[in-house]
Amino acid sequence: MTSGQATVPAPARPAADPGTGRDAILRAARRAFTQRPYAEVTIRGIAADAGVSPSLVVKHFGRKEELFNTVADFGPAAAELFDAPLGVLGRHMVVTLVNRRRELQSDPLLRVVFSLGNRDERSLLRDRFQEQVTDALTARLPGRERALRAELIAGHLLGLGATLSLHREGAGADATPEHIADLYAPALQSLIDRP
C-alpha cells in the first residue's frame, strides 16, 4: 500500500508559495471544480484548501466565474500539444505531455476525466475540452473519419496521463519522455496519418 498521497494530479499539499500561492490556488480550484457541482464551489473553500486567504484568490484569479474559466481552459495546453507539423505530431504530443506533467507536477488534460465521476454540472468542463482539444484536433487532421480519429487520439493522450498518474512509482516514472514516445507515439501517429 502506498502513502496515500499522489503527486500527479493531486499532489500532497505543499506549503503555499511564500510570495503568491498561485499554484496552490490553481490546484485547489481544479479539485473543487472537477469534483463538486459548480453551485457548491466557493472561493472561500478553495482558499482554505490552498492555505491562503479568499482575498488572495480573488486578487490572482478574479471571482468564481473567472476562476472557473481559468481552470476549464484547455486552450494553452492544446496549442502547445498540437504545435508541430502533422508528420511528427504524434511524437511531439507524447513528449510534450510527459514533459509538462513532470514540470508542472500536474497533467495538462487529465482533469477533464475526473469530472466524469461527478454527476452534476461537469458538462461545462467537458464541453470546453471537446471544443479546445477534440474539435481543434479534428480540424488539423486530413483524410476520412476525422472526428473519430481525433476522439481516439484524445483517448491515447488521456490514457497516457492516467496510467502515469496511477503508476506514479512505476516503470513509466523512470522512463525518459523520448523512450515513452518510442513506445506510445506510433499509436497516435498512425491515427494522424490514416487516409
Place this chain on the structure above:
Amino acid sequence: MTSGQATVPAPARPAADPGTGRDAILRAARRAFTQRPYAEVTIRGIAADAGVSPSLVVKHFGRKEELFNTVADFGPAAAELFDAPLGVLGRHMVVTLVNRRRELQSDPLLRVVFSLGNRDERSLLRDRFQEQVTDALTARLPGRERALRAELIAGHLLGLGATLSLHREGAGADATPEHIADLYAPALQSLIDRP
C-alpha cells in the same frame, strides 16, 4: 451544453430494479468509494443514493468492507479482457472493453481514474488495479520492459474508456466495436509484440 447527465460511467439515476436494486447499489457504491475518503463512506449514504434501504445493501453485498472489496475488484474484468492468445490480444481487449461498456452502461476499468482526484484513501483502489490489471498483464507479456509496456497498454485501455465517456454522443458512440478496434487496437498489439 449537454443535459448534464452522463450514461457512462455515471448514468442518470434509473429507477431501482423492482426486484433487487443491485445494479443501482453497485453504481452508487462506485461513486462513493472513488470520490470520497473510505472513512466517510456509509452504507446509509450509498443506500440513499441508490434509492433503496440500507438493509437491502447489506443483504446483497454485506457490510462496508465487503462492499468496498466488490467495487474495488478488477479481477473479473481483467480475466475477461486478457482471455485471448497473445497474437490477437490487442484486438480482443479493445472489442471486449467497448462491448462491456455498452452492455453494462459502465466502464470495467475507468473508475480507478476517478480515484486519482480524491486525495484520501484511494490508494487501496489503485493498488488493486495495479495488482489485478497491470501486474497480471506484465506477467503475460514476453520480451523486455514488460512492466513499462503493461503500464502503457493499461493507459491505452483507460484512455479508450475515458474518451468514449467524454464524447458520449461523438463519433465513437456510432462506431462498431470492430471498427474502433481497427483504429485503436494496433497500438496495444504493437506493445504486446514488441521484443
